[in-house]
Amino acid sequence: MTPVEAAGPDAILKIRDLRLHFPVKAGLLKKTVGYVKAVDGISFDVYAGETVGLVGESGSGKTTIGRCIVRLYKPTTGSMHFRTGAGLVDIAQLDKRELQPIRRDIQMLFQDPNSSLNARMRVGDIIAEPLEIHAIGTADERRARVEDLLEHVGLGAEMYNRYPHQLSGGQRQRVGVARALSIEPRLVICDEPVSALDVSVQAQVLNLLADLQEELGLTYVFIAHDLSVVEYISDRVMVMYLGKLMETAPTRKIFERPAHPYTEALLNSIPKRVRGGHRKRFVLTGDIPSPVNPPAGCVFHTRCQYAKDICKTETPPLRTLPKDPYTSVACHLVDELSLSPYYTAAERADLEPDRA
Amino acid sequence: MDTVLEVSNLKTYFYIEQGVVRAVDGVSFTLQAGKTLGIVGESGCGKSVTSRTIMRLLSPSLARIVDGSIKYYPADGPPVELTQVDPYGDRIRDIRGNEIAMIFQEPMTSLNPVYTIGQQIMEAILLHQDVSKDEARARAIDVLRLVGIPLPEQRVDQYPHEFSGGMRQRAMIAMALSCNPRILIADEPTTALDVTIEAQILELIQQIQQDNDMALIMITHDLNVIGEVADHVIVMYLGQVVESAPVDDIFDQPKHPYTQGLLNSLPMIGRGDRLEPITGSVPGPHERPRGCPFAPRCPQVMDRCRAENPPSFVLGPASDVACWLYEEAAEPSHDSS
Numbered sequence: 001m002t003p004v005e006a007a008g009p010d011a012i013l014k015i016r017d018l019r020l021h022f023p024v025k026a027g028l029l030k031k032t033v034g035y036v037k038a039v040d041g042i043s044f045d046v047y048a049g050e051t052v053g054l055v056g057e058s059g060s061g062k063t064t065i066g067r068c069i070v071r072l073y074k075p076t077t078g079s080m081h082f083r084t085g086a087g088l089v090d091i092a093q094l095d096k097r098e099l100q101p102i103r104r105d106i107q108m109l110f111q112d113p114n115s116s117l118n119a120r121m122r123v124g125d126i127i128a129e130p131l132e133i134h135a136i137g138t139a140d141e142r143r144a145r146v147e148d149l150l151e152h153v154g155l156g157a158e159m160y161n162r163y164p165h166q167l168s169g170g171q172r173q174r175v176g177v178a179r180a181l182s183i184e185p186r187l188v189i190c191d192e193p194v195s196a197l198d199v200s201v202q203a204q205v206l207n208l209l210a211d212l213q214e215e216l217g218l219t220y221v222f223i224a225h226d227l228s229v230v231e232y233i234s235d236r237v238m239v240m241y242l243g244k245l246m247e248t249a250p251t252r253k254i255f256e257r258p259a260h261p262y263t264e265a266l267l268n269s270i271p272k273r274v275r276g277g278h279r280k281r282f283v284l285t286g287d288i289p290s291p292v293n294p295p296a297g298c299v300f301h302t303r304c305q306y307a308k309d310i311c312k313t314e315t316p317p318l319r320t321l322p323k324d325p326y327t328s329v330a331c332h333l334v335d336e337l338s339l340s341p342y343y344t345a346a347e348r349a350d351l352e353p354d355r356a
Numbered sequence: 357m358d359t360v361l362e363v364s365n366l367k368t369y370f371y372i373e374q375g376v377v378r379a380v381d382g383v384s385f386t387l388q389a390g391k392t393l394g395i396v397g398e399s400g401c402g403k404s405v406t407s408r409t410i411m412r413l414l415s416p417s418l419a420r421i422v423d424g425s426i427k428y429y430p431a432d433g434p435p436v437e438l439t440q441v442d443p444y445g446d447r448i449r450d451i452r453g454n455e456i457a458m459i460f461q462e463p464m465t466s467l468n469p470v471y472t473i474g475q476q477i478m479e480a481i482l483l484h485q486d487v488s489k490d491e492a493r494a495r496a497i498d499v500l501r502l503v504g505i506p507l508p509e510q511r512v513d514q515y516p517h518e519f520s521g522g523m524r525q526r527a528m529i530a531m532a533l534s535c536n537p538r539i540l541i542a543d544e545p546t547t548a549l550d551v552t553i554e555a556q557i558l559e560l561i562q563q564i565q566q567d568n569d570m571a572l573i574m575i576t577h578d579l580n581v582i583g584e585v586a587d588h589v590i591v592m593y594l595g596q597v598v599e600s601a602p603v604d605d606i607f608d609q610p611k612h613p614y615t616q617g618l619l620n621s622l623p624m625i626g627r628g629d630r631l632e633p634i635t636g637s638v639p640g641p642h643e644r645p646r647g648c649p650f651a652p653r654c655p656q657v658m659d660r661c662r663a664e665n666p667p668s669f670v671l672g673p674a675s676d677v678a679c680w681l682y683e684e685a686a687e688p689s690h691d692s693s
Contacts, residue, residue: 057550168637198398203621203633232623269555273583284552
């Protein structure tokens with residue numbers, strides 16, 4: 001079994017050995033010829049009130065995990081215990097009817113506000129829909145609640161009768177936020193919520209999410225490919241690669257002292273400014289391998305510059321570091337390597353002398 | 357230093373049913389061989405229309421160049437005024453894809469799905485260079501190898517759908533580089549890609565730039581990319597250049613309130629401060645404000661800004677800013693000096 005962080009009393013979600021394998025079918029009889037191992041044995045806890053950032057390249061399985069948690073997908077195996085009023089409930093295999101009360105507590109915020117809002121519905125009706133589905137309040141109460149939500153996300157109650165096409169991208173994502181929050185969830189899965197937005201609007205939505213979290217005590221699982229956004233919003237970061245967790249650590253630690261070679265590679269791929277000319281980039285070669293036929297041993301060994309023989313044959317378990325109980329790493333070489341951070345202290349001091 | 361392109365006071369307007377859209381409204385910059393100009397701005401700022409105007413890719417029935425000039429300096433021969441050439445004529449065809457090449461944002465939609473990668477690269481080579489089909493094919497394989505596509509002899513006969521996203525973007529770059537252009541315009545070349553692939557593509561572009569002394573125009577909304585690759589930056593807002601300065605000045609001493617707002621909106625790793633977003637959002641093409649285009653969102657707005665659009669004030673040898681706050685600090689304009 002994969003050791004995981006000790007589950008404190010305030011963990012609201014405990015995921016153990018989660019797997020989702022999509023069958024690949026081929027031929028006349030649609031025989032299953034293989035599986036896409038989108039999520040392949042992942043365990044972690046989510047604590048009340050925190051923001052967990054989930055990062056990795058496309059194909060790493062981060063979106064699939066998010067969709068498993070909101071149960072848009074049913075996991076193949078593994079458990080997902082969610083804390084409800086009646087204690088911990090495993091939601092991994094619940095059916096539609098059993099999920100109904102849980103869905104009030106777990107909501108999702110989608111990437112593309114253009115395609116995730118029904119173009120034929122008015123803004124107010126879009127936000128009220130979850131309230132209707134869960135039969136919350138009378139029609140008048142629902143309307144009052146929606147107007148209140150519109151004010152809360154910075155849109156104003158006068159937006160109630162607008163249609164999505166009359167709004168800007170940032171306003172639409174605010175509608176998405178209001179809809180996700182309408183039934184007062186405790187856990188919100190944010191799947192690339194700002195990646196379709198302009199920089200100035202992205203900052204507005206990030207601040208809105210941070211303010212709402214503080215005010216309402218929300219817990220976020222924040223999925224994004226933009227590491228600077230993840231760094232800004234997350235308390236803790238989980239780095240994924242080919243359906244597996246490579247490293248999980250507090251945000252600052254991840255960026256200042258990465259412990260997994262893949263984390264190092266990701267950090268060093270982020271564009272950065274170095275005073276007086278251009279830096280020499282550290283470039284990870286090749287593409288992410290196919291999840292149908294993931295490499296044997298450590299899934300990252302084909303692109304890892306430090307890989308040794310053991311990495312090609314044995315899969316490293318995710319282990320908590322003895323000297324750092326908040327960091328878990330899946331790498332055979334964790335004790336031998338000394339990896340580079342995003343910015344070295346010298347580069348940082350050179351760029352921002354007043355901060356060093 | 358060799359100037360290869362000089363754009364001054366360029367204005368491209370779209371004439372559509374709903375009225376006139378002033379997509380590019382007075383853009384000026386100079387591009388030097390071997391250097392990188394970054395054009396940064398949010399959606400609707402006119403950065404892509406600027407590049408398409410330079411390439412003369414816009415339909416004259418829709419988009420008109422109403423003012424300004426685009427002077428291209430070929431390796432030999434007199435300068436060419438690109439605003440005056442026939443967009444369907446031979447002169448622009450000689451230049452486009454040959455001397456000035458472009459990489460588009462979406463490699464999926466800008467590659468033709470029914471032709472092999474090789475055929476698409478060979479098309480550009482055969483059009484511009486007097487070579488046989490076999491030579492063109494050999495050259496196509498060479499450029500695919502140059503951009504780091506494994507097994508180029510086999511890949512050359514594959515279709516775009518057989519390539520991954522990063523490889524498609526490499527193929528686009530191979531196509532753009534097949535004729536050794538003097539200017540490469542990269543319009544959001546890494547926007548749809550993962551950071552790891554983005555790093556590969558940026559490294560590749562810069563490598564080729566150094567080897568060939570190529571001038572690069574990098575168009576992006578991503579200030580982090582600009583900070584890494586650009587030598588000089590122009591910041592655009594609603595069709596206008598609001599600030600133009602060397603890259604370190606843009607980040608260390610941004611002058612225009614819009615540049616300052618963009619930087620304060622940008623999550624930067626290790627900074628830790630709360631983001632200070634610009635209020636509001638970019639107005640639509642038909643809601644263009646009077647006076648300074650940024651006035652409705654500007655934290656330092658004055659009465660004058662709402663009435664009069666500021667001209668570009670010169671702050672240094674390579675720094676201009678279009679903002680009334682700098683009227684007194686300004687030097688006489690570049691033109692009169």
